[in-house]
Amino acid sequence: MSTLRQTADQIISASIQAVLPDEAVRRALKNFHPEGRVFLAAAGKAAWQMAHAAVSALGSVEDGVVVTKYDHVKGDIPDVRCYEAGHPVPDANSFAATGKALELVHGLHPEDTVLFLLSGGGSALFEKPLISGEELQNITGQLLASGADIVEMNTIRKRLSGVKGGRFAQACAPAKVFSIVLSDILGDPLDMIASGPAVPDTSTCEQALAIADKYHLTLSPAAKDLLQQETPKSLDNVTTQITGSVRELCAAAAKASQALGYEPVILTDQLCCEAREAGSFLGSIVRTHAGQGKKLAYIAGGETVVHLTGKGLGGRNQELALAAAPALSGLENCCVFSVGSDGTDGPTDAAGGYVDGQTENALREAGMDVFLTLADNDAYHALQAVEGLIITGATGTNVNDVAVALVE
Template sequence: MSIHTDAQTIIQEALTACLPDQAVRRALEGRTFGAGRVFLVAVGKAAWQMAHCAARLLGDRLEAGVVVTKHGHSRGEIPRCAVYEGGHPVPDENSFRGTRAAMELVENLTAEDTVVFLVSGGGSALFECPLIPAEELSHLTQAMLACGADIVEMNTVRKRLSAVKGGRFAQLCAPARVFSIVLSDILGDPLDMIASGPAYPDQSTCAQAQAVAEKYRLPLSPQARALLQEETPKALDNVETVITGSVRELCAAASAACRRLGYEPVLLTDQLCCQAKEAGSFLASIARTHQDTQKSLAFLAGGETVVLLTGQGKGGRNQELALSAAQGIAGLADTLIFSLGSDGTDGPTDAAGGLVDGSTKDRLEAAGLTIHQVLAENDAYHALDRVGGLIRTGPTGTNVNDVAVALIKR
């Protein structure tokens, strides 16, 4: 098989292995939830897939449910559940509508009732009831994305501007019990940061939130500044949490696929956190160093990079990583680098990521494009699309960060 066929196989097998169905099944099997009613709330990019599995397992025990996922990520109806699709990475009115439905669902519950709460990445935008005007929240979210703030910094601020983040949704559910099943998309699996921790005690402080605001000079109104000084719940006595998946599983699945195809896999890190174009340059350097190898090699890096916006183009962190790598591997034979988001959507695009090889740079230049200029404009999507370098999987049903792989085939 060609190196490109190998890459597609690795992508497919890694994503399939990380679908949340088995994890949700393991968490729910054998649980009876007592004599009270059982409700279901699922939020995030993987919400539909998680809820579909949970509803099937709960069967007639399920009273009602609300699912809030990203536009295009729903795959149909789920018994007894209302499904909403909202905006990501910036919340929209559909996000607010779905969140209000979930809040109404958990009103007036008793201590005998249980809320099965399914959480996945993307919930910070999709599960939102803002305490400031929606337009201000949108501008603030866009400002944090543009300045390169990482997900922990963003969520430290956002949870203080929300009626459901930072443990506040669990308070709304009380006195009912909350059984939370979490699919992690943040390095180190900090439960208070995944989807901004709607049902987990907040470990961040007001001082940290204010420091983020000052660091990036965020455009905060007096109302927002006042909210940053209000502390979030630091203890919750009605919640049990199980974490079901993370980027480590994604890297392990990709490594297994590489090995099966004859590559010797080397996991560089599952904690990648830097600018996307720097990560791409680093992976390309690794690939150049090992060109004299007599065996096929695969170098893997899992995590989540960031993009510093300097232009007005279209793209995502994985596309920018791949395009940056194309510069470094230009002219190398049987060498390929790809990077993709496990949820199937990279930034505000229909692509999961990007894939480049030793010929990508020349093909871009033949089309009148230079990598440096494209990166300056943050327009990786259109550039990679011109040379067939976009990875398109469609929404995958999972969300456990990103994985980048450098392949050298011998």
């Protein structure tokens, strides 16, 4: 492994360590002063980690339910039942586990409190569909394939759900809800993070219908009718605290880069364009500044999108990295890498991808063309062939993605 790749891995590790939810949850709990019994519900990719930290800090809870992604439960938590379910498309286990959470909060008293721990991925994992599960999966698949951003997806999904758009908080009443949120959406819009199960919904029916029209969604009459039914616009039993965001992830990447001798430049913490365009742009930045005698680290955080034009395997971070390879071709001591903070990029076991000045030539020798590979959305196999996959395993957090371009 090259020294540059080792440097990249060090920055990745330090960045993710800085945004793990344990300390963030403990910090948020300093404002938690329940009167009676405490029930815990946690949903999202970081749900197990958040619940584990919360129970450790509190000592115990009355009862609890965790719903997280497959292979994300890392052990038992006292008095808490842990379930794994489908992501990014909800499955039968998503529906069943959410049913357990609804049973948990049914019939509570005014002096009870539901500690609701929410993180990215909750839109798929925490779900009680008001249409058939099959149609909900189909609509989610249509939105993913169309390149719809997360806000657009959640505007649709919350209207098809019995728990999203504030409806879970309604189910908890008359009990109080103290919600700790690990943000995975740019700008931290509470009603959009995991589709806002405990937040009044600010989106409108008109917006939902416009999105359905924009992406030519195929909807049943029942689904069309639900898009025209308004969601809760006020909730009086909820207190919410945001902890963790992509800003912290970018700041951590900058700090780690600086510690390794690079001058960090945070370009943005709200990256939201096509993955391959972002990669090409970062590659161009490297090409401009390479060879100027400075060690520079350009950092971009956010969440890009991928339009599916092929049938390959990959994710937005792998596609971003691979798209930077042509601009880096032949350059020494320069690289671009991009990772998802949750450790999973798209439907793969990789967190993201790494490329440097030798990547494009190595791919060519392996009989692969960068542009044809991107057209087939097959970044995973291309990067795998040149040891460019970044594998971290599930990290226990989820605060968007960070891409870094290193220039020496």
